[in-house]
Amino acid sequence: MNKELWALVPASGVGSRMKADRPKQYLTLNNRTVLDLTLHRLLSVPNLSGIMLVLSDEDEYWPSSQYASHPKVHCAVGGLERFHSVLNGLYELTEIAADDAWVMVHDAARPCVRVSDIEKLFDLASQLDGGLLGIPAKDTVKQVNLQAEVSHTLDRSKIWLAYTPQMFRLGQLRDAIEQAISKKIQITDDASAMELAGFSPLMVEGATDNIKITHPEDLSLAEWFLTQQRAG
Ligand SMILES: Nc1ccn([C@@H]2O[C@H](COP(=O)(O)OP(=O)(O)OP(=O)(O)O)[C@@H](O)[C@H]2O)c(=O)n1
Ligand SMILES: C[C@](O)(CO)[C@H](O)COP(=O)(O)O
Numbered sequence: 001m002n003k004e005l006w007a008l009v010p011a012s013g014v015g016s017r018m019k020a021d022r023p024k025q026y027l028t029l030n031n032r033t034v035l036d037l038t039l040h041r042l043l044s045v046p047n048l049s050g051i052m053l054v055l056s057d058e059d060e061y062w063p064s065s066q067y068a069s070h071p072k073v074h075c076a077v078g079g080l081e082r083f084h085s086v087l088n089g090l091y092e093l094t095e096i097a098a099d100d101a102w103v104m105v106h107d108a109a110r111p112c113v114r115v116s117d118i119e120k121l122f123d124l125a126s127q128l129d130g131g132l133l134g135i136p137a138k139d140t141v142k143q144v145n146l147q148a149e150v151s152h153t154l155d156r157s158k159i160w161l162a163y164t165p166q167m168f169r170l171g172q173l174r175d176a177i178e179q180a181i182s183k184k185i186q187i188t189d190d191a192s193a194m195e196l197a198g199f200s201p202l203m204v205e206g207a208t209d210n211i212k213i214t215h216p217e218d219l220s221l222a223e224w225f226l227t228q229q230r231a232g
Contacts, residue, residue, distance in 0.1 A: 004101035005122060006049050006093060007042045007165070010085040011035055011108035012056040012078020017214050024213055025108040026061040029223045034213060037111035037226070039067045042104075044115050049097065053108075054078045054089040083177055083187050090174040099171030102126060105190045106165040109213045112225045113165070117206040121167055124204050130168035131202030132191045133210060134160045160203045163210050166190040172199070 015024030025035040032040075042051055050072040055062055057077050067073050076092040078085035086105055093103065102122070106113065117133055125131030137159035142150045166189060168176075173190060176197035180187050187193050191201040209225040211218060 002098055002100040002102075003047075003126065004049055004098060005045070005047060006097055006101055006103045006170070007045070007051045008054070008086060008089045008093065008103050008105045009035075009038065009042070009051055009108050010054045010078065010082050010089065010105065012054050012059075012085045013082065013109070014056075015109075018216060018219075020216075022061065023056070023059075024219075027213075027219060029111065029219065029226060033061075033065065034111050034222075035062075035108050036066055038106065038108050038113070039065075039070075039073065041111065041113050041115060042106060042118075043067075043070070043072060045118050048072070049101070050074060052076055052089045052093045052103075054085045081186070083180070083190075083193070086190060087174065087177045087181070090170060090177070093170055094174065097170055099169070101170045102130070102167055103170045103173060104165035104167040105173075107212055110164055110210055111213070112207075112222055112229065113210045114207050114229070117204075117210065118165060121165060121204045121206070125167050125202045128202050129172070129199045130166075130194065131204050132166035132189070133163040133206035134203045135163065135205060135208050136160050162189050162191060162203075163206055163212075164189070166201070168194055168199075168201070172197070 011025045018024040026033050052074050054076045076089045137156045141154040141156045176193035180193045
């Protein structure tokens with residue numbers, strides 16, 4: 001089977017929860033943008049064929065990136081929601097990669113991802129229909145109603161938090177997202193589309209520091225994690 005591996009990076013969001021003066025992927029950590037840090041990690045993955053980077057058509061920051069002219073970085077235009085951006089990137093990838101190539105979709109907003117975790121994901125999930133990095137729930141988990149009143153306690157041995165990268169075959173992921181859109185189902189990650197299409201993505205445990213920068217306090221946390229990783 002094809003072992004070709006691509007990365008797809010959705011970076012077309014506005015970062016509304018971050019409340020910054022620019023999209024969060026262009027905020028800086030130790031003098032480098034979140035997006036450049038993320039691309040650096042992905043470009044360090046051995047045997048990566050290339051990266052499909054999905055940018056907003058209003059993006060004015062990308063030309064200043066240190067990777068703007070990198071031969072392995074290709075660009076696509078984003079859409080309204082994350083899944084539209086991912087699908088647009090998959091359409092562009094379809095022009096240059098095989099339908100059975102593996103694609104790792106990784107949020108631009110997760111710059112602390114470890115190359116060793118990416119390799120672990122590839123090794124384990126490429127033996128199956130694909131999978132995703134995540135972490136098992138470590139606290140007691142409650143099911144609540146809209147008033148935050150607890151109805152019951154969930155069995156946390158079956159609860160994981162979904163991170164990225166999420167890796168699937170190009171053609172299967174493209175078809176699965178198209179199906180979710182045609183059924184008008186809002187999906188917040190790539191694995192959800194695959195689940196709806198009948199696949200069972202493998203959860204692969206990764207490091208807990210692979211956080212998604214979402215709120216203002218996450219920026220200094222990510223900076224601290226990056227410093228710790230360099231020291232370790
Ligand atoms: N229409 C969109 C929305 C999101 N993303 C990307 O998907 C990743 C995860 O999304 P999220 O953290 O929700 O980012 P934003 O949508 O930018 O943030 P917010 O929801 O706070 O506005 C980010 O790298 C973001 O740039 C995208 O490419 N296209
Ligand atoms: C894909 C994701 O990172 C998995 O945790 C997440 O779903 C992205 O967006 P969200 O809108 O913040 O849930």
